[in-house]
Amino acid sequence: AQxxxxxxxxxxxxxxxxxxLDCVYETRDTTYYLFWYKQPPSGELVxxxxxxxxxxxxxxxxxxxxxxxxxxSSFNFTITASQVVDSAVxxxxxxxxxxxxxxxxxxxxxxxxxx
Amino acid sequence: xxxxTQTPKHLITATGxxxxxxxxxxxxxxxxxxxxxxxxxxxxxxxQYYNGEERAKGNILExxxxxxxPDLHSExxxxxxxxxxxxxxxxxxxxGNSGNTIYFGEGSWLTVV
Numbered sequence: 001a002q003x004x005x006x007x008x009x010x011x012x013x014x015x016x017x018x019x020x021l022d023c024v025y026e027t028r029d030t031t032y033y034l035f036w037y038k039q040p041p042s043g044e045l046v047x048x049x050x051x052x053x054x055x056x057x058x059x060x061x062x063x064x065x066x067x068x069x070x071x072x073s074s075f076n077f078t079i080t081a082s083q084v085v086d087s088a089v090x091x092x093x094x095x096x097x098x099x100x101x102x103x104x105x106x107x108x109x110x111x112x113x114x115x
Numbered sequence: 116x117x118x119x120t121q122t123p124k125h126l127i128t129a130t131g132x133x134x135x136x137x138x139x140x141x142x143x144x145x146x147x148x149x150x151x152x153x154x155x156x157x158x159x160x161x162x163q164y165y166n167g168e169e170r171a172k173g174n175i176l177e178x179x180x181x182x183x184x185p186d187l188h189s190e191x192x193x194x195x196x197x198x199x200x201x202x203x204x205x206x207x208x209x210x211g212n213s214g215n216t217i218y219f220g221e222g223s224w225l226t227v228v
Binding site for chain 1: 205
């Protein structure tokens with residue numbers, strides 16, 4: 001079975017602070033993909049990043065960066081110099097090539113950035 | 116804008132009724148997925164279609180059914196609605212069937228009263 005754990009239910013930071021959202025996953029499959037999505041208050045799910053299990057290179061996109069570590073089964077997401085517009089629920093998700101072949105979501109982390 | 120279009124955006128209906136949610140995938144995408152998001156269950160996978168055929172089934176109730184048409188749009192039918200079916204229903208699409216990026220629509224808010 002596959003599972004995604006986002007232990008941080010809510011995080012609150014002040015604008016311009018850096019914040020890291022944790023994601024730990026479980027799977028027995030060797031081929032899998034990890035995703036992050038953002039859900040702002042308006043409700044839509046916005047794709048942020050997709051990473052396959054064979055690519056452990058960290059990625060940076062503007063103020064966003066992702067740290068993928070297979071040794072600890074983690075795929076953490078860092079927002080540098082946070083802004084009020086970053087306030088949203090962030091979901092980590094896992095897709096595996098095994099029998100499940102579906103996107104399994106974590107429970108999400110509510111990030112609030114205060115001005 | 117993800118390119119996935121869902122209608123209606125909001126729907127209020129009574130218990131026992133039936134509703135149909137419609138989804139148009141991104142241009143070129145062959146896979147369509149349906150997800151339900153509720154406060155107590157989080158984001159739950161319901162069902163996936165690939166090029167018209169059912170490919171994967173999740174926690175979809177027997178009262179719910181879906182299909183993907185030849186033009187690749189999809190419909191999710193919810194019948195004998197209960198209060199607990201109130202949720203945000205997402206449609207998503209991807210190019211293929213193997214870990215491709217999955218893009219979500221804006222969702223259809225269903226309220227059952």
